[in-house]
Amino acid sequence: MMTSRPVLIINAHLVDPLTATETNGSLAIENGVIHAWGRAIDASAPPEGALVIDGRGRTLAPGLVDLRAFVGEPGAEHRETLSSASRAAAAGGVTTVVSMPETNPPVDDPAVVDYLVRRAREKAGIRLLPAAALTKGLNGKEMTEIGLLKEAGAVFFTDGARSIANAQVMRRALTYARDFGALIVHHLEDAALADGGVMNESELSSRLGLPGIPREAETIMLERDISLVRLTGGRYHAAMISCASSLEIIARAKAEGLPITCGVSINNLTLNENDISTYRTFLKLSPPLRDEDDRRAMVEGVASGLIDVIVSDHNPQDVETKRQPFAECADGAIGLETLLSAALRVVHSDDVALTRLLQALSTRPADLIGLPQGRLLKGAPADLILFDPDEPFVLDPDTLHSRCKNTPFDGARLQGRVHMTMVGGQIVHEA
Amino acid sequence: MSNLTAPGRLFPHRHLLGIEGLAPDDIIQLLDLADEAVEVSRQIEKKKATLRGRTQINLFFEASTRTQASFELAGKRLGADVMNMSVGSSSIKKGETLIDTAMTLNAMRPDLIVVRHHSAGAVQLLARKVDCSVINAGDGQHEHPTQALLDALTIRRNKGRIRGLVVAICGDILHSRVARSNLILLNALGADVRVVGPSTLLPTGIENMGAKVFNNMREGLKDADIVMMLRLQRERMNGSFVPSVKEYFRYFGLDSEKLALAKPDALVMHPGPMNRGVEIASDIADGAQSLIREQVEMGVAVRMAVLEALSRHLPNSELRA
Numbered sequence: 200m201m202t203s204r205p206v207l208i209i210n211a212h213l214v215d216p217l218t219a220t221e222t223n224g225s226l227a228i229e230n231g232v233i234h235a236w237g238r239a240i241d242a243s244a245p246p247e248g249a250l251v252i253d254g255r256g257r258t259l260a261p262g263l264v265d266l267r268a269f270v271g272e273p274g275a276e277h278r279e280t281l282s283s284a285s286r287a288a289a290a291g292g293v294t295t296v297v298s299m300p301e302t303n304p305p306v307d308d309p310a311v312v313d314y315l316v317r318r319a320r321e322k323a324g325i326r327l328l329p330a331a332a333l334t335k336g337l338n339g340k341e342m343t344e345i346g347l348l349k350e351a352g353a354v355f356f357t358d359g360a361r362s363i364a365n366a367q368v369m370r371r372a373l374t375y376a377r378d379f380g381a382l383i384v385h386h387l388e389d390a391a392l393a394d395g396g397v398m399n400e401s402e403l404s405s406r407l408g409l410p411g412i413p414r415e416a417e418t419i420m421l422e423r424d425i426s427l428v429r430l431t432g433g434r435y436h437a438a439m440i441s442c443a444s445s446l447e448i449i450a451r452a453k454a455e456g457l458p459i460t461c462g463v464s465i466n467n468l469t470l471n472e473n474d475i476s477t478y479r480t481f482l483k484l485s486p487p488l489r490d491e492d493d494r495r496a497m498v499e500g501v502a503s504g505l506i507d508v509i510v511s512d513h514n515p516q517d518v519e520t521k522r523q524p525f526a527e528c529a530d531g532a533i534g535l536e537t538l539l540s541a542a543l544r545v546v547h548s549d550d551v552a553l554t555r556l557l558q559a560l561s562t563r564p565a566d567l568i569g570l571p572q573g574r575l576l577k578g579a580p581a582d583l584i585l586f587d588p589d590e591p592f593v594l595d596p597d598t599l600h601s602r603c604k605n606t607p608f609d610g611a612r613l614q615g616r617v618h619m620t621m622v623g624g625q626i627v628h629e630a
Numbered sequence: 631m632s633n634l635t636a637p638g639r640l641f642p643h644r645h646l647l648g649i650e651g652l653a654p655d656d657i658i659q660l661l662d663l664a665d666e667a668v669e670v671s672r673q674i675e676k677k678k679a680t681l682r683g684r685t686q687i688n689l690f691f692e693a694s695t696r697t698q699a700s701f702e703l704a705g706k707r708l709g710a711d712v713m714n715m716s717v718g719s720s721s722i723k724k725g726e727t728l729i730d731t732a733m734t735l736n737a738m739r740p741d742l743i744v745v746r747h748h749s750a751g752a753v754q755l756l757a758r759k760v761d762c763s764v765i766n767a768g769d770g771q772h773e774h775p776t777q778a779l780l781d782a783l784t785i786r787r788n789k790g791r792i793r794g795l796v797v798a799i800c801g802d803i804l805h806s807r808v809a810r811s812n813l814i815l816l817n818a819l820g821a822d823v824r825v826v827g828p829s830t831l832l833p834t835g836i837e838n839m840g841a842k843v844f845n846n847m848r849e850g851l852k853d854a855d856i857v858m859m860l861r862l863q864r865e866r867m868n869g870s871f872v873p874s875v876k877e878y879f880r881y882f883g884l885d886s887e888k889l890a891l892a893k894p895d896a897l898v899m900h901p902g903p904m905n906r907g908v909e910i911a912s913d914i915a916d917g918a919q920s921l922i923r924e925q926v927e928m929g930v931a932v933r934m935a936v937l938e939a940l941s942r943h944l945p946n947s948e949l950r951a
Contacts (some may be wrong), residue, residue, distance in 0.1 A: 334869070335869055335873075340869065341868055341869020341870060341873070342869050342870075342873050343869075343873055344873040344874050344876065344877040345873060345877075346873075346877050346880065346881050347873075347876070347877050347880065371830050371870065371871065374828075374829045374830050375828055375829065375830045375871075375872070375873075377829060378828050378829050378845040378846075431829075
């Protein structure tokens with residue numbers, strides 16, 4: 200993946216989310232890492248043999264780091280493979296993807312982590328890092344080999360879209376993980392409260408005649424987890440919050456100084472339950488889309504930094520599992536390739552600054568899993584994107600690289616397009 | 631009658647319910663007495679008459695091989711009549727309460743009762759209901775005083791002292807009565823005690839009980855004089871407290887690589903029964919640094935010492951103060 204050829208990107212609008220700096224200038228790459236950037240670089244004298252890229256009219260920023268994507272390997276290659284996910288990610292400006300452990304077999308054994316790490320190196324142009332299961336067989340009962348899995352390369356521990364119902368299991372996992380400095384990521388859904396629900400519980404769900412999932416299915420689990428974090432001191436990340444009341448709970452926990460962070464799905468940040476309209480099954484999601492007030496709260500959470508990261512929650516589903524009555528179809532939507540374009544909506548609506556948005560899409564997620572990416576810093580890997588934040592387009596699902604086309608932005612007007620994606624100084628996508 | 635007849639301090643307790651409550655002098659007195667018992671046990675003629683005519687009942691509510699055998703031998707070597715009662719044959723199976731069992735046995739006029747029970751505090755409860763001396767042979771996750779004494783005796787005989795030694799107690803501290811008794815005793819005698827284990831196997835507040843806590847065994851073993859391993863029960867190693875045997879052995883099992891971090895003359899102990907390949911590698915258990923077999927020998931001596939010390943409080947004792 201390393202290239203020895205130096206690269207010089209000139210005339211670009213440089214955005215460093217770490218320092219919240221925007222400036223025009225150049226960026227020099229040597230041996231796959233950022234060598235220097237800013238106005239001071241002499242664009243007229245590139246190093247010998249350098250590849251010079253003209254970034255005029257475009258924005259150069261760190262590549263996105265997505266902490267939550269379902270990649271079908273092993274076991275569901277008909278939905279997605281490492282290489283199709285990698286192509287979709289590269290086209291969307293995502294340079295690091297963390298894959299979820301809900302595969303077949305699940306990622307609960309160091310050998311599977313090892314397999315994924317090696318196979319990703321062969322098959323993926325971008326960086327694909329596996330998350331491991333928190334419990335064996337994702338059964339919610341016995342913790343996995345957290346120490347050995349972490350040594351093999353697992354970046355954090357989660358049961359994916361499953362919640363740990365048993366508080367004792369969660370307590371011990373948090374306690375044990377703390378000794379290894381491991382991060383636990385949890386999907387917030389009280390199984391009993393959410394049982395049978397297929398969308399947000401609201402007047403709309405009543406009108407549509409669909410069983411609802413109350414916000415309390417999320418907040419009760421979140422409150423429980425925060426109590427357990429206070430008890431154990433384990434590092435904890437709430438995978439995706441969806442409602443204003445969760446944000447208040449997070450705010451209190453952070454004010455208390457607990458080692459807690461949280462994420463939001465791009466879907467809950469940019470869509471609301473009304474988008475379901477005529478039973479659009481691509482919008483059947485977990486957590487469900489809430490109402491506009493909740494969505495507004497998510498946007499404010501990103502703007503204030505209370506919400507640490509934005510994830511794609513990329514979940515490819517084939518036509519057969521989505522072409523069903525709403526209540527019977529599978530959860531999930533793809534999101535890797537549209538992550539940046541969709542997220543830029545909150546910048547275009549003047550709710551979130553571009554640097555702040557990019558922090559939530561690159562710097563903070565990189566920090567959470569201990570990566571040096573997500574910043575324009577001398578010595579950091581040159582995982583970069585060159586994009587036009589204003590370029591408008593109408594999304595045509597057929598142009599997407601994912602094996603499945605279940606996008607919630609089918610036919611949507613989006614603004615912001617990635618023209619080049621670079622990983623370790625090498626171009627992995629150009630358009 | 632050994633040198634109990636010599637001028638000196640009378641052991642000031644009627645029961646031995648725990649290490650908690652013993653003064654350092656009490657502990658040293660028992661260890662000195664045990665040193666003498668070692669000599670007795672190494673003779674061809676191992677029998678003394680100290681407890682001749684006395685009745686000792688070993689009341690074991692929890693299965694035990696080595697502790698029960700050790701107490702039985704100790705009593706017999708001191709001349710007592712020893713009776714073993716274990717769960718299988720006792721009326722507890724028929725629904726009798728602990729107190730009723732105690733009253734029934736008391737009516738048979740024993741002089742010493744050795745009790746092991748699965749509930750913390752059960753031995754104390756029983757001691758309040760009987761007229762004889764009671765020895766705690768392990769109550770729940772609370773105390774196992776004779777194990778701590780035999781460990782101390784083993785250490786003292788090999789190192790010549792206890793004060794100032796760095797002792798690392800490793801493994802399942804949470805469920806271990808051995809660890810609790812050892813922690814109290816070793817602190818009382820001035821050792822520098824560490825506990826080493828995953829946080830899931832450490833009791834709440836252990837750092838305030840006189841132990842320095844280590845979650846990383848390599849750090850915990852650094853410069854240790856004594857490495858004391860504890861047994862991890864099978865039902866706790868499959869995901870409930872630790873993920874697996876493989877992971878436990880990798881991070882918390884004693885192998886030659888980790889032992890090399892301790893002092894070159896460090897000694898290894900284990901209260902038994904061992905899980906080879908779980909908490910301790912076989913070659914270490916049988917190696918030159920291992921004191922594990924010596925601990926068993928010291929067990930009999932310490933129990934003789936305890937029986938002898940307590941016998942002075944028995945009714946009609948010629949030595950009774």
